[in-house]
Every structure is written in structure tokens, then in C-alpha cells.
Amino acid sequence: xxxxxxxxxxxxxxxxxxxxxxxxxxxxxxxxxxxxxxxxxxxxxxxxxxxxxxxxxxxxxxxxxxxxxxxxxxxxxxxxxxxxxxxxxxxxxxxxxxxxxxxxxxxxxxxxxxxxxxxxxxxxxxxxxxxxxxxxxxxxxxxxxxxxxxxxxxxxxxxxxxxxxxxxxxxxxxxxxxxxxxxxxxxxxxxxxxxxxxxxxxxxxxxxxxxxxxxxxxxxxxxxxxxxxxxxxxxxxxxxxxxxxxxxxxxxxxxxxxxxxxxxxxxxxxxxxxxxxxxxxxxxx
Ligand SMILES: Nc1ncnc2c1ncn2[C@@H]1O[C@H](COP(=O)(O)OP(=O)(O)O)[C@@H](O)[C@H]1O
Ligand SMILES: [Mg+2]
Numbered sequence: 001x002x003x004x005x006x007x008x009x010x011x012x013x014x015x016x017x018x019x020x021x022x023x024x025x026x027x028x029x030x031x032x033x034x035x036x037x038x039x040x041x042x043x044x045x046x047x048x049x050x051x052x053x054x055x056x057x058x059x060x061x062x063x064x065x066x067x068x069x070x071x072x073x074x075x076x077x078x079x080x081x082x083x084x085x086x087x088x089x090x091x092x093x094x095x096x097x098x099x100x101x102x103x104x105x106x107x108x109x110x111x112x113x114x115x116x117x118x119x120x121x122x123x124x125x126x127x128x129x130x131x132x133x134x135x136x137x138x139x140x141x142x143x144x145x146x147x148x149x150x151x152x153x154x155x156x157x158x159x160x161x162x163x164x165x166x167x168x169x170x171x172x173x174x175x176x177x178x179x180x181x182x183x184x185x186x187x188x189x190x191x192x193x194x195x196x197x198x199x200x201x202x203x204x205x206x207x208x209x210x211x212x213x214x215x216x217x218x219x220x221x222x223x224x225x226x227x228x229x230x231x232x233x234x235x236x237x238x239x240x241x242x243x244x245x246x247x248x249x250x251x252x253x254x255x256x257x258x259x260x261x262x263x264x265x266x267x268x269x270x271x272x273x274x275x276x277x278x279x280x281x282x283x284x285x
Pocket of ligand 1: 015016017018019020021022023049104180181182212213214215216217218219
């Protein structure tokens with residue numbers, strides 16, 4: 001039996017603290033709840049935030065004796081791309097999704113997985129400091145002046161990919177810039193960012209999606225490895241948490257990922273209808 005390769009979702013940009021790991025964990029858990037088989041590789045050996053989150057989650061599950069759906073998670077600490085691809089092949093066997101979390105710096109393995117992504121997710125905070133990683137804007141007009149090295153890299157990778165996509169039967173790369181930790185920049189700054197992002201997305205070909213708002217709960221959940229989706233295990237939830245859960249669902253939907261077909265229901269022998277039985281037994285239904 002042949003397995004199709006898992007869909008690779010890569011969380012990457014070259015800056016720390018933009019929410020790559022937090023978003024990666026939440027997306028992985030959301031997909032698991034939807035019935036997908038999910039594996040995850042943490043390329044950030046030093047911080048290994050995603051892997052730590054998964055460990056905390058497993059500990060909570062065994063301590064409380066509860067079932068917590070989530071990804072099968074490993075760290076990559078090898079030293080060659082071949083080793084990484086071997087881990088990908090092993091861990092990805094029979095999986096629907098393979099999620100990669102990457103360190104916030106230029107790193108050869110992060111670069112490799114980014115160029116091989118089926119879906120590349122780049123979280124950025126609402127600030128021109130983060131925007132700079134994708135493109136530089138003019139100081140007076142806020143018009144985009146030039147693309148960053150990273151945007152050029154992905155642009156080239158996508159071009160190469162679209163040439164080989166048909167031959168290799170691979171998907172085109174979908175690049176989604178996710179605005180994370182929103183809600184604390186002023187309206188004028190927001191407008192300028194919207195404009196610059198809109199202009200850049202047309203030039204580079206990414207989509208812009210709304211990510212997670214700035215909420216303390218995302219930091220608080222880390223030690224337990226729980227997420228907002230773990231209903232019934234979080235205690236009393238305020239309205240703001242319900243809004244946050246919805247926000248997360250919207251984010252996952254906006255990634256437009258190929259969900260596995262649900263298992264077909266078992267085939268049951270056809271039931272005789274009540275009317276049919278009544279006819280046979282001569283009784284009124
Ligand atoms: N939406 C959010 N609201 C509040 N805090 C957040 C949010 N997203 C991330 N954080 C916090 O910001 C810090 C950096 O996030 P992290 O996901 O580790 O970023 P990265 O992986 O890009 O370095 C962490 O302390 C994390 O808990
Ligand atoms: Mg991280």
C-alpha cells in the first residue's frame with residue numbers, strides 16, 4: 001500500500017517572538033481535534049518551545065488521566081539535510097500533516113523546510129519592525145521600497161516549485177502571512193500596515209490572514225500544554241476565551257488545508273422501515 005506524502009505546514013520567519021511556536025502548537029492541536037493525523041518537528045533545538053509544549057501536554061494528560069489529542073512531536077538535532085529528510089520520511093509515514101516549527105533566524109534547515117513547504121505560515125506582529133522581514137518601506141510615504149532577502153528566497157522557491165509542480169505532482173506552495181498578537185497598535189499604524197501588506201502581497205503573492213490576538217491566556221496555558229480547544233479541561237471560561245477559540249478556528253479555516261476524507265461509516269444491512277414491517281406483519285404502522 002502506498003501512502004501519499006503528508007502536507008507540510010511550515011511556521012517560519014527570521015525573527016523571534018512573533019508567535020511561530022504558539023501558532024504551530026494551536027494549529028497542530030486544532031487539526032488533531034478535526035481527526036487528522038499530525039506529526040511535528042521542532043527545528044529550534046535551543047528553545048524547542050513547540051516540543052516543550054507537547055511534553056507538557058503529555059504530562060498533563062497522564063497526570064489527569066485524560067485524553068488530549070495532539071501531534072506526535074520530535075526535535076530535529078541532526079546536522080545535515082539528508083538526516084532531516086530521513087526523519088521527515090519516518091515521522092511522516094501515514095500522517096496527514098507534518099508541521100515544522102523553526103528558529104527565528106536564518107538557519108539552513110529552516111530555509112530547507114520553508115522552500116519545501118506546501119503551506120508556509122509567516123506570523124508577524126503588527127509593527128513595521130516585523131514587516132521589515134518581508135519588505136522595506138519608505139520612511140515618508142510608507143510605500144514598499146524593496147523586498148527582503150527572505151521574501152526573495154520564498155519568491156524564488158515558489159517559482160521553482162510551480163515549474164516542477166506538475167511533473168512531481170506536488171502542490172503549489174501557499175504562503176500565508178498571519179497577523180499575530182493584534183490589538184495593541186493604534187488605528188493609524190494599522191492602516192499603514194494594511195496598505196503596505198496589501199501592496200506587498202500583490203507583488204510577492206502571499207495571502208494575509210488574521211491570527212491570534214494578544215491574550216495572556218496564550219502564555220498561561222504553556223506549562224500545562226493545554227490549548228483553548230481543550231474544552232472541559234480548562235475550568236471556567238470567560239467570554240473572551242470563547243472569542244479566542246473562535247479566532248483560532250477562523251485562523252485554521254483560513255489556512256485552507258486539505259483535510260483527510262472522514263472514514264466512511266460502516267455499511268449496515270438496509271433496515272426495513274416501520275411501514276414495511278407493518279405491511280409484512282399485517283399491523284398498522
Ligand atoms: N497571541 C498571543 N498573545 C499573547 N502572547 C503571545 C501570543 N503569541 C505568542 N505569545 C507569547 O509571546 C512569546 C513568543 O511567542 P512564540 O510563539 O514563542 O514566538 P516565536 O516562536 O516566533 O519565537 C511567548 O511568550 C508567547 O507565549
Ligand atoms: Mg519559537
